[in-house]
Amino acid sequence: MTKTVAIIGGGVAGLETAKQLNSLGYSVKLFEKTNTLGGHVAKWDRLFPNKRHASEVVSSLTLSQGNTQTLTETTVHSIKRENQGFVISANSSNHEADAVVLATGFELFPAEKKEEYGYGLFENVITSADLEQMFKKHGKPVMASGHKPVRIAFIHCVGSRDEKVNRPYCSKVCCVTAVKQAIEVKEALPNSEVFCFYMDLRTFGPGYEDLYKEAQSKGVTFIRGRLSESSEIEGGRVLIKAEDTLASTPLKMSVDIVVLMVGMSPLRSTNKLATDLGLSINADGFIAATDLHTNPTGTATNGVFVAGACTGPNNITDTVNAAKATALDVHNYLSR
Amino acid sequence: MNYYHHFVIPFTAGLLFLVIVVAAKWIGWIKNLDAEQKGLIKRNIFGKASLHATWEVITESLLHRRIFQKNFLLGYMHMSLAFGWFLLIVMGNLETRFFTHGQMNPPYVPIFFEFFEHDLSTLRYKEIFTFVMDFLLLFVLSGVALAYMKRATSKPLGMKKATKHAFIDKLALTSLWLIFPLRLAAESVTAGLYDSGGFFTRWLGEAIVSLPGADMLYYPLWWAYSISLGLFFISVPFTRYMHIPTETLLIFLRKYGIREKNEHTSYTQVELNACSRCGICIDSCQLSSELGISNSQSTYFLKSLRDKKTTDYLTETCMLCGRCDFACPVGIENSTIRLNQRRETPASAINFGYVPTIEASKGKIAFFAGCMGQLTPSVTKATLTLFNAAGVEYTHIDKDATICCGRPLQVNGEESAAKELAQKNKQLIEGTGAQALVTTCPICARIFAESYGLSIPVYHHTQFLYQLAASGQLKLTPTSNLITYHDPCELGRGLGIYEEPRELLKFAGNLVEVKSSKTDSLCCGGSLAITSINQQQRSQIAIKTLESIGANDVDFVATACPLCKKTFTAASDENAILDVSEILVKACTNSRQSLKPEQKQRTKETSTVN
Numbered sequence: 001m002t003k004t005v006a007i008i009g010g011g012v013a014g015l016e017t018a019k020q021l022n023s024l025g026y027s028v029k030l031f032e033k034t035n036t037l038g039g040h041v042a043k044w045d046r047l048f049p050n051k052r053h054a055s056e057v058v059s060s061l062t063l064s065q066g067n068t069q070t071l072t073e074t075t076v077h078s079i080k081r082e083n084q085g086f087v088i089s090a091n092s093s094n095h096e097a098d099a100v101v102l103a104t105g106f107e108l109f110p111a112e113k114k115e116e117y118g119y120g121l122f123e124n125v126i127t128s129a130d131l132e133q134m135f136k137k138h139g140k141p142v143m144a145s146g147h148k149p150v151r152i153a154f155i156h157c158v159g160s161r162d163e164k165v166n167r168p169y170c171s172k173v174c175c176v177t178a179v180k181q182a183i184e185v186k187e188a189l190p191n192s193e194v195f196c197f198y199m200d201l202r203t204f205g206p207g208y209e210d211l212y213k214e215a216q217s218k219g220v221t222f223i224r225g226r227l228s229e230s231s232e233i234e235g236g237r238v239l240i241k242a243e244d245t246l247a248s249t250p251l252k253m254s255v256d257i258v259v260l261m262v263g264m265s266p267l268r269s270t271n272k273l274a275t276d277l278g279l280s281i282n283a284d285g286f287i288a289a290t291d292l293h294t295n296p297t298g299t300a301t302n303g304v305f306v307a308g309a310c311t312g313p314n315n316i317t318d319t320v321n322a323a324k325a326t327a328l329d330v331h332n333y334l335s336r
Numbered sequence: 337m338n339y340y341h342h343f344v345i346p347f348t349a350g351l352l353f354l355v356i357v358v359a360a361k362w363i364g365w366i367k368n369l370d371a372e373q374k375g376l377i378k379r380n381i382f383g384k385a386s387l388h389a390t391w392e393v394i395t396e397s398l399l400h401r402r403i404f405q406k407n408f409l410l411g412y413m414h415m416s417l418a419f420g421w422f423l424l425i426v427m428g429n430l431e432t433r434f435f436t437h438g439q440m441n442p443p444y445v446p447i448f449f450e451f452f453e454h455d456l457s458t459l460r461y462k463e464i465f466t467f468v469m470d471f472l473l474l475f476v477l478s479g480v481a482l483a484y485m486k487r488a489t490s491k492p493l494g495m496k497k498a499t500k501h502a503f504i505d506k507l508a509l510t511s512l513w514l515i516f517p518l519r520l521a522a523e524s525v526t527a528g529l530y531d532s533g534g535f536f537t538r539w540l541g542e543a544i545v546s547l548p549g550a551d552m553l554y555y556p557l558w559w560a561y562s563i564s565l566g567l568f569f570i571s572v573p574f575t576r577y578m579h580i581p582t583e584t585l586l587i588f589l590r591k592y593g594i595r596e597k598n599e600h601t602s603y604t605q606v607e608l609n610a611c612s613r614c615g616i617c618i619d620s621c622q623l624s625s626e627l628g629i630s631n632s633q634s635t636y637f638l639k640s641l642r643d644k645k646t647t648d649y650l651t652e653t654c655m656l657c658g659r660c661d662f663a664c665p666v667g668i669e670n671s672t673i674r675l676n677q678r679r680e681t682p683a684s685a686i687n688f689g690y691v692p693t694i695e696a697s698k699g700k701i702a703f704f705a706g707c708m709g710q711l712t713p714s715v716t717k718a719t720l721t722l723f724n725a726a727g728v729e730y731t732h733i734d735k736d737a738t739i740c741c742g743r744p745l746q747v748n749g750e751e752s753a754a755k756e757l758a759q760k761n762k763q764l765i766e767g768t769g770a771q772a773l774v775t776t777c778p779i780c781a782r783i784f785a786e787s788y789g790l791s792i793p794v795y796h797h798t799q800f801l802y803q804l805a806a807s808g809q810l811k812l813t814p815t816s817n818l819i820t821y822h823d824p825c826e827l828g829r830g831l832g833i834y835e836e837p838r839e840l841l842k843f844a845g846n847l848v849e850v851k852s853s854k855t856d857s858l859c860c861g862g863s864l865a866i867t868s869i870n871q872q873q874r875s876q877i878a879i880k881t882l883e884s885i886g887a888n889d890v891d892f893v894a895t896a897c898p899l900c901k902k903t904f905t906a907a908s909d910e911n912a913i914l915d916v917s918e919i920l921v922k923a924c925t926n927s928r929q930s931l932k933p934e935q936k937q938r939t940k941e942t943s944t945v946n
Contacts, residue, residue: 113905116711163871166906229710231736239736250690268909 002027003334006088006097008076008273011039012316013308013323014103015061020327022066026334029097030068031090033075037062039105041316045135048173048180049207057316079273086303099303099330100277102287103323104270106309109159109167109262116229117158117260124149124236125258127158128177140188141257144236149192149256152185153240154178155227156198160263169284171263171313175201176208178261182220183211194220195253197227197242205315225251230258264313277304286312297326305329339452343559344444350566351443357573358581361609365585368602373594380592389591397583398422402665406616407494409482416479418580424472431465447565450523450537451558454530470534473523476516483513497624499615499635501576508571514564522557525550576639579612583666586610596672598751599679607668608642611635617670620663622655622859626877627869629653634660634670641677651677655863656747658829662855678749686753691760692737696767699731701800702792704765704784706777707740708898715776715898718917719797725926726810731768739764741780743826746787747865754783762788774800776917778827778897779864785831796827798896798916802836805843805920812923817845818890819919822881822904823857824897837896837916844923845892852884860895862903871906878907887911894919 005021007014010032018028036042038058047054076090079100088095111119111127118125123144126134134141143149156178160171175198182194196215201222203209216222223244230240238258244251266285274287278301282288287306290298297305307326308319366377380386395401398419404411428446433439435453445452456462482493490498501509520537521544527533528541529551544550572578586606594603613635623629632653640646651674660670703723705716716732723730739761742754765773765788773790775781776797784794804810819841827833834854841847852858861869861877882904887893893913895901904913 110909115714115902115905118713121714121717164902164906166871166875168871229713231710231713265909 003098004029004085004096005099005101005330005334006031006079006086006095007101007103008079008088009039009103009105009308009310010034010037010070010072011103011105011308012041012057012061012319013105013310013326014039014101015065016320016323017101017103017307017327017330018068018070019061019064019066020324021330022068024327024331026330028068029088029095030065030070031074031076031088032070032072035073037070037072040108040129043129043132045132046180046184047316048176049205049211051180051184076273079277081277081303099305099334101305101307101326101330102270102274102279102310103307103326104267104273104310106264106286106313107267109165109171109265111158111260111262113165114158114162114260117155117227117258118230118232118238119260122230122232122236122238122258124238124256125230125260127260127262128174128181129262131181131259135184135188141185141259143256147256148189151193151253151255152195152257152259153227153238153253153255154182154194154196154259154261156196156201156261157226158260158262159265160261161199167263167265167284169313170202172202172204173313173315174261174263176203176205176211178259179203179208179211179215179220181259183215183218186215186218186220195255196220196222197225198222199224199226205317223251264309267310270310274310277301279304279306282312284312286310297322297329303333305333339441339445339448341448341451341558343555343562344442344448345562346559346566347447347562347569348442348444348566350569354569354572361573362581362585365602365606368605369594370601373589373601373603376593377589385591385593386588389588392587392591393584396587396665397580400665403614403616406663406665410486410493410495413479413482413486413493416475417483420472420476420479424469424476427465427468427472431459431469434461434465435459444562448558448562450526450533454526454532456532466532466534468534470536473516473520474536477520480513480516495615495619497615497618497630499613499618500631501613502639504571505575505613508568508575508577511564511567511571512577515561515568518557518561518564521553522561525553525557529554576611576613578609579666582606582609583612586666586668590667596669596676598676600673600676604673604676605642607673608638610666611638611642611668612666613639614665616663616665617660620659622657622659622861622877622880623653623869626861626880627873629869634664634668634674637674637677638668638670641673646677648681652866653868654866655825655859655861656865657825657859657863659856659859662829675747675749678747679751680749682750682752686750686756688753688756688760691739691757694734694737694739694764696733696764697731698769699729700771701728701730702765702768702770702773703730703732704734704741704761704773704775704777704780705732705738706734706775706780706898707738708777708779708902709734709775710738712776712898712901712915715901715915715917718915718921719776719801721921722801722804722810722917722924725924726804728804730774731770733764733768741777741783742787743779743783744864746783748867754787758783758788762790765790765792772800776898776915778824778831778833779899782826782830796831796833796836796896798827798837798840799833801917801920802840805840810920811925812843812920813925814843815845815923817892817919817922818848819845819892819894820848820850820885820887820890821853821916822860822885822893822895822900823854824895824900825857825859825863827896828857829855837894840916840920841894844919848886848890850885858884860897860900860903861907862899864899874903875907878903882908882911892919 004027007018007030018030021028041054042058044054074090078089080087085098086100159167185194203212225243225245227242230238233239237254239254242251279299280288287310289296305326307323400411400414403414432446432449486493524537524541527537528545617634618624621633637650640650656671658671709716742757745754772793774795781796858881861874893911894916896916
């Protein structure tokens with residue numbers, strides 16, 4: 001009899017795991033709480049480091065699903081072990097599975113928590129995700145009033161490496177996202193002034209450093225220093241205060257749009273599912289790996305596997321790799 | 337009648353020593369008070385204050401009312417030891433006086449009366465006296481038994497942690513614990529041998545003397561009893577038992593109106609010596625209960641200061657939340673003493689050259705958001721929205737730039753740096769010509785009210801908004817929201833403002849009252865007065881505090897301090913934490929059109945505030 005695998009989460013991790021398990025001949029059920037597949041990537045316009053359209057990645061993943069049964073708008077409430085398998089209760093119906101993969105991803109850091117930056121209060125303070133939406137809709141950033149912005153500031157590490165909001169870890173992808181978005185703004189509005197306020201630039205992946213150099217050559221100004229606060233001034237513009245730590249001077253600047261590079265936060269709903277299944281949560285709030293080096297996708301509970309950003313901030317490449325590894329783990333487990 | 341035996345010497349010598357030392361200390365302390373403090377004594381000593389003080393000595397030093405309020409058994413233990421011993425002394429003296437027909441006797445006679453007189457047949461009310469004396473001894477012994485138990489396990493007495501005492505304190509404790517068992521043994525053996533004593537000593541004595549050789553214990557027991565008394569008396573000035581005579585003096589001085597000032601005075605010495613090191617402050621401290629830091633609480637800090645051996649660690653490891661000030665059964669001003677100790681060692685001068693110059697803008701009400709207001713723009717926005725709705729004519733004096741009020745420096749002992757900033761702000765405030773100063777930050781409000789010496793009244797925004805709501809100028813319609821309220825330390829214990837925020841919240845929704853509130857409320861953990869705990873530890877404290885106010889059972893957690901708001905928001909992703917003003921905005925029913933702070937201010941409101 002064909003064995004069934006339940007995958008929770010229809011983002012990159014879930015789609016890739018489903019694709020692999022499908023081609024290995026398993027019956028795959030993919031649970032997605034929203035009405036679209038592709039997770040956060042589906043809401044993105046273009047991707048670093050090569051500015052490829054995100055929709056290409058999402059459609060390549062969704063088109064290769066084969067016989068995967070995808071259940072969108074289906075929220076998983078609980079997963080219980082029964083006999084040799086699991087019972088997944090979702091949207092008031094029960095589903096049986098022989099193995100479970102948690103690919104629930106992350107949530108963007110709720111920027112309202114960093115109240116001093118004014119997100120949700122000042123109309124021209126937006127997040128990196130909001131900017132992607134603008135690129136999708138208008139191909140360029142637009143002020144709330146509809147005016148063309150002249151000066152734009154990117155604020156790195158919002159909800160990352162910040163103990164004051166209980167997020168002490170690095171979210172890995174925001175530095176290069178800011179660099180990518182800064183270049184895109186420069187390309188869309190060549191006369192605009194673009195500033196990046198950073199602590200360190202962590203451009204760790206292939207092509208990332210080149211992107212950083214490209215931004216510099218295109219005139220993006222990088223200022224080492226964290227934003228302290230912002231306030232709204234005439235015309236909905238934003239006055240930001242920071243310290244230029246290389247020049248050792250406090251700095252005030254009025255800008256048209258502030259873009260907050262929001263980090264990746266653990267999902268509270270995931271943590272409930274995970275702890276109910278006997279999985280442990282690490283100090284940052286993500287699902288803890290059994291062995292960080294040799295078994296990053298396994299868990300302490302037989303038949304339960306993890307993939308992608310529910311284990312910590314990840315880019316698409318690493319998430320796809322993790323998903324492939326998870327699929328192999330599931331296969332080994334089910335063919336014991 | 338001439339009573340004497342050599343064994344009375346240890347007791348008498350000890351007592352004499354104690355009386356001389358205590359008298360010398362009292363005289364020294366009083367002599368060293370400053371002129372103002374001495375003036376308070378002169379003005380009040382022959383008035384009601386002395387009567388009130390006497391009453392407090394009875395209720396606190398003897399009956400230990402406040403400890404009873406904490407835990408019955410703990411109160412009983414202290415009361416039986418103090419009040420029981422006191423009654424034993426009084427009754428012993430009465431018994432001796434009655435027997436010797438009013439004769440003046442040396443102080444040891446009533447103490448060792450059972451030794452000197454075996455035949456009490458000529459004593460009036462003999463039956464009553466012998467019964468009462470035995471009864472009182474048992475009463476004291478029941479307290480001693482509880483004290484033994486407390487050393488083994490302090491939980492039943494309502495204390496999670498007991499103070500770790502120094503060696504000399506343990507020695508004094510041992511002699512204190514021996515006094516009453518030895519008295520019982522000595523009196524019982526005497527009663528058994530001479531057919532004297534009361535209902536208990538007689539019965540016990542007969543049982544003891546029936547054992548072979550028990551009569552040989554007679555003299556050694558009286559000697560031992562006297563020595564234990566003498567040892568205890570001699571130890572008092574060097575140990576925590578100095579609190580017994582000192583607390584009495586403290587109560588009188590306090591009733592005369594003497595308080596800690598902003599530097600140590602001779603009165604501080606009285607407070608330091610009045611600490612009994614009971615350890616109640618340890619349990620009240622969240623550094624202990626949440627973070628396991630149990631060696632810096634007031635009991636240890638005051639002892640180190642009394643021994644002139646205090647350290648930076650002890651001085652600085654404290655949130656100055658003020659909880660132990662309210663928990664302390666002796667009422668010692670722990671936080672003020674600690675703050676004054678911080679003032680003794682200021683850091684080198686700070687250069688405030690970078691501080692901006694702000695032009696004062698005119699207005700009837702000067703509104704100050706402070707640094708924390710800059711970090712919580714939604715609190716500022718909500719407050720100004722309400723001002724506009726109520727038609728308040730205000731000027732937001734630190735809209736574009738703010739100067740720190742100085743309180744964060746002050747709580748860390750940097751008094752002169754704080755004064756420098758205060759001077760700049762004072763100029764700014766006075767330049768507005770405003771009739772009142774309103775701030776959303778209790779930290780600022782406290783230093784404005786206590787140290788700035790402003791000629792206009794200072795209001796926390798909850799006080800000011802309450803006036804507006806009570807007068808109907810601010811129209812609020814209650815929502816169905818369930819709200820719990822967290823008392824900020826600086827606003828509650830600091831400034832005594834508990835009711836206005838609560839009344840306001842009742843205008844806006846359903847306020848749920850919780851057990852640990854007002855003076856008993858917990859600190860959010862965000863305290864500026866401590867720098868040695870990290871963000872994670874602060875969050876640990878915050879989570880417990882949210883739990884204590886039932887945060888998970890309500891729609892909104894309200895607080896009235898931007899720092900509390902930020903600390904809670906960082907610690908919890910589960911709860912909606914809002915300032916009182918933000919909750920009021922949801923309930924505000926003044927014309928919707930007026931709910932835009934910027935525009936309204938530009939059109940210049942003319943109505944005024946009552």
